[in-house]
Amino acid sequence: MRDLGCPDRRVAAAELLVNGGEVAAEAIVRELADELSPVQWLDAVPVLQRIGDTAFDCLVQGLLDASTTEAKDRVGLAFARLGAGFLDQYVTAMFHTSAFVRCQAVVGIRLCDGAGLSTLTALLPLLGDPDPEVAQQAQDTLVIRGKEIEANLVPLLQQIRRAGPGRQRARALTVLAALGGETVLPAQDVAAFERLIRVKLRDDRPTASGACWSHWIAVPSGDQAGIISILGLTDPRPVTFALGNDIVDSDGHDAEPGSHGRFTRVFVTPELDGWTFVLGAWCDPCNAERSEDVLKLCTLLSSRYGRAETYYYGARGDGSAWLVTEHGKVLRRYSETGEGEDHLLTLGDPLPFEQTRREELGLQPVWDAALESEEDADAWQWAAFELAPQIAQHLGTSPLRINSETASRGVGVIALTPYGVAHGVPTGSYRV
Incomplete structure (x- = not known):
């Protein structure tokens, strides 16, 4: 035996x-x-x-x-x-x-x-x-x-x-x-679901995104409708914070590999401490398919609202990326995800926060990646992997840091991106 x-x-x-x-x-x-x-x-x-x-x-x-x-x-x-x-x-x-x-x-x-x-x-x-x-x-x-x-x-x-x-x-x-x-749910179930959301929204409070991979656009304005229009989003539907976060997290995790499912929907928050966030993989500033469109959209947003920022953060050591635009111009785009093409995304001079962090590590505040030693490059990469939330907080605020005490005005919505209009949205069940 x-x-x-x-x-x-x-x-x-x-x-x-x-x-x-x-x-x-x-x-x-x-x-x-x-x-x-x-x-x-x-x-x-x-x-x-x-x-x-x-x-x-x-x-x-x-x-x-x-x-x-x-x-x-x-x-x-x-x-x-x-x-x-x-x-x-x-x-x-x-x-x-x-x-x-x-x-x-x-x-x-x-x-x-x-x-x-x-x-x-x-x-x-x-x-x-x-x-x-x-x-x-x-x-x-x-x-x-x-x-x-x-x-x-x-x-x-x-x-x-x-x-x-x-x-x-x-x-x-x-x-x-x-x-x-939703297309296969009985009509009475859809109606009951919408009633439940309306009831929940009365006492809904801001809740931080807890996704493994977070992507978001941040705009220092409460003009949700204007932001939705500039981004070309459609069919906004009211959602609780729990539901909005769960939908974009599920889309990011569960969409079929190689499909457009992860890009079909975004969660647009109400005004939070004077900022509006747009969350979802469609906002990714370092994705090969999305990066240039995200850059254009952010410059448009900053032309109207003075500033717009976009971030990616992998909470399990998967890196960071940030894009900061001001008055229609790119101040900085940088990606540190461990991918071989990261350097091709770099635009603009290092932000003051980047320079300060490098000085804390004993590195040159302004650097040429091609001339850095391997040891210095590794030290910076490991530090930069965690920087997106820190930069976002330094420049304003972050959806990773909001909580029930955060000042909120309005109602969050799930909206369709152009991908969602063209391809439909993934199926799934979510927390309300």
Whole structure:
């Protein structure tokens, strides 16, 4: 048995164990439940797959018998990765009396390619499962696998919204929003959602953006309508701070790679301490596709409002970029993200804040990157990675620093960019 965990003896051990049938399957599951065993799910699953239905039943019993969190995890990893050949067994296990078995069966279905309409339809009752983890896993699985058969699944979810069962309705709404967005939501749900926003807006207070990657334009004005017009944004719709931040964060994270999804919407804040912020990846001053358009738009904004700034900040060590314009002219554009083309974006002289920070590091306040030593360049790069929020705060304020005490006037809106008009917006469910 332990030879399964030894690379040079694994193949021979697997052949012997497959021939051992139920007895071997029980022994493998015991090994998986043993936290000290070298046998891992990657070693065990191919053998259990070949043993077949008996192995599935042994794993179910192993899930029930596991007495520690690690044992549950080890057995659960193998159980959920048996593959599409066990879809029927997973569907049966979804209705086991044990919530843990139900939960793992749903995870198994989510990890299977080829889960069709009948399988996903069987998942729908679990949206109302009394165990919240089971219900959450069912919701997540329907969102992930439902995209493959959206046209067939959406009417079933709409029927749940109309007629119940009641316990399934809330999560059915979330799945509908994730699969098809507002266009597939029943009219009464859209109306209820808009009423909820109006109610929430009465007591809504500024909330800082907490995105991993933040992009924003800052304008020292409360002329939200004028800013929206200059930027060419359309269809502004009132949102709470939580909803606005969540939408642009989700667009940045969840849009398909290479698609325009991350550029389709922006959150335009109300006036905050005399400033208006436009948040979203569309504002990125260092993106190859967006940088020149962002520069033009910011110079237009600064021609009207005296100043406009744009920033990118990666909160997990992904760098910074800043663009500062004044009276229609670029004062400074600089990017430090670790990308090879960063230097091509540099415009203007270093800002006083940059010069001061370099002097603190023992570096020349004004520098030529081509002439800097590698050691000095590295020191500056690591410091500059964190500078965008600091520069923004030094020059005015930052959406990363606002809070419930920040003076606010007006209502924030989500607006469509030209990308959103041309390509539509990503689907998703968001926090209000």
